[in-house]
Amino acid sequence: MKKKPITNKVLWIFAVGQFGWSLLSGIISTWLVHLYTGVPVNPGDTNGLFARFISQNPLIASLTLFGVITAVGRVFDAVTDPMVASWSDRAAFKGGRRIPFMKAVAVPFALCTVGVFFLPQTASVTANNTIIFVLLMLFYLFMTIYCTPYNALIAELGDTQKNRINVSTYISFTYIAGFSLATLIPSLAGPLEGVAGSQEGAIRLAIGIMSAVACAALLVPALFIKEREYIDSEPVKTPAFTSLVRTFTNGQFRRFVYADVIYFFAVTLFQTGLADFETQLMGIDSSNTFTLTVLMTVISLSLYPAVNKLAPRVGKKKLIVVGFFAYSLVFLLTALCGQGMIWGVLVAGCAGIPMAILGILPQACVADVAELSRLETGEDRSGMFFAARTFAMKMGQAISMVAYTSVTVSKTAADGTAYVTASQYRTAAGIAFGACLIGAILFLFYGEKKILSSIERLKAER
Numbered sequence: 001m002k003k004k005p006i007t008n009k010v011l012w013i014f015a016v017g018q019f020g021w022s023l024l025s026g027i028i029s030t031w032l033v034h035l036y037t038g039v040p041v042n043p044g045d046t047n048g049l050f051a052r053f054i055s056q057n058p059l060i061a062s063l064t065l066f067g068v069i070t071a072v073g074r075v076f077d078a079v080t081d082p083m084v085a086s087w088s089d090r091a092a093f094k095g096g097r098r099i100p101f102m103k104a105v106a107v108p109f110a111l112c113t114v115g116v117f118f119l120p121q122t123a124s125v126t127a128n129n130t131i132i133f134v135l136l137m138l139f140y141l142f143m144t145i146y147c148t149p150y151n152a153l154i155a156e157l158g159d160t161q162k163n164r165i166n167v168s169t170y171i172s173f174t175y176i177a178g179f180s181l182a183t184l185i186p187s188l189a190g191p192l193e194g195v196a197g198s199q200e201g202a203i204r205l206a207i208g209i210m211s212a213v214a215c216a217a218l219l220v221p222a223l224f225i226k227e228r229e230y231i232d233s234e235p236v237k238t239p240a241f242t243s244l245v246r247t248f249t250n251g252q253f254r255r256f257v258y259a260d261v262i263y264f265f266a267v268t269l270f271q272t273g274l275a276d277f278e279t280q281l282m283g284i285d286s287s288n289t290f291t292l293t294v295l296m297t298v299i300s301l302s303l304y305p306a307v308n309k310l311a312p313r314v315g316k317k318k319l320i321v322v323g324f325f326a327y328s329l330v331f332l333l334t335a336l337c338g339q340g341m342i343w344g345v346l347v348a349g350c351a352g353i354p355m356a357i358l359g360i361l362p363q364a365c366v367a368d369v370a371e372l373s374r375l376e377t378g379e380d381r382s383g384m385f386f387a388a389r390t391f392a393m394k395m396g397q398a399i400s401m402v403a404y405t406s407v408t409v410s411k412t413a414a415d416g417t418a419y420v421t422a423s424q425y426r427t428a429a430g431i432a433f434g435a436c437l438i439g440a441i442l443f444l445f446y447g448e449k450k451i452l453s454s455i456e457r458l459k460a461e462r
Helices: 008-036 065-090 099-118 125-157 161-182 185-196 199-224 240-248 251-281 286-314 316-336 341-377 382-407 422-443 448-461
Strands: none
Touching: 008 065, 008 099, 008 125, 008 161, 008 185, 008 199, 008 251, 008 382, 065 099, 065 125, 065 240, 065 382, 099 125, 099 199, 125 161, 125 199, 125 341, 125 382, 161 199, 161 286, 161 341, 185 199, 185 286, 240 251, 240 382, 251 286, 251 316, 251 341, 251 382, 251 422, 286 316, 286 341, 316 341, 316 422, 341 382, 341 448, 382 422
């Protein structure tokens, strides 16, 4: 049966799913550490609002609770990421290889996000530690079950180089929209305080509302894209472990992943500490942080058309290297910043440039590698390629969270007051600066021209 053409409308419907999972991911990455650790400086601050519910001191060596959780979580991911990718690649459901997974897990994914902030408030710190540990493991599992098949569709819906860049652009737009909306939690919570009865209740209610919006977005592509109508795919017969080994024996993919882990480490360090950098280092009121996020987002989105047009002409590799260096500048400015809104504006303005570049192009690179592998082997293992990339993302995020929570662990004054010094926050930003420089160097070894020329040659031979 002749397949329907993949139009921009289909790609936009697909991109709505990215809005959903980036909103849930943004809630966790932006507010988890901020709300559960640290110390409020001024009345009304949200920093450390839920800190009394969980352990604050290091549990193992210098690892805090979240350091332990993320370390264990990455071992968990090492098993679940390739397992889910293999299930998806080998699936023979009537609804397709990808969509059924997304449809099944959307609601549990959103509920786990809500539970992370609602449930760990018993009288027992040990019980709360256990609850948050279990919920975060489930959060990452459900994120994998949704995102791995979803990301595989980037390559499958991106059936041409133009569509691969277009779908990467659209999902980058919805990713930023989702992450930006996640930063609105305190702004949304303000008007809800009268209904909720307290600041804590209002924050939780705001998270619940955001998660419901995210859940609806997750279901949009799952309900409105009929996978079999657009994609002619056959289940892969290669076992999970063999498929994973073949994925990492791809030299070009390894070169990409090395830099990608560094990228996610650095950018997560920045995202995790952004609210702290703005309020604690720059002295900006927490009510103004959303204004800076809007500025950063507007600048980034305004550059999307330029990135979309330049990528085929200049090359994705060159632009990505520029993005790494631009992020390095952002992290350096953060590490050296002074007090005042001007510093927030400067950092936000500069961050918009690499956000546009690195938000769009890496996904297209993975799609290129997956497409070349399909042409060379006759097997479409897009799920495994994107699972490996998802694992790299989570690995970078995990190391980042361990680094951030270890560097910014609270100190205790002589009078028993807990505090975090400005130098600790500056150290975190300095680590991100160095990491991005390393990432730029590593990505220079990625062979984009060789990949694209090989794709063109193999297609011409068919």
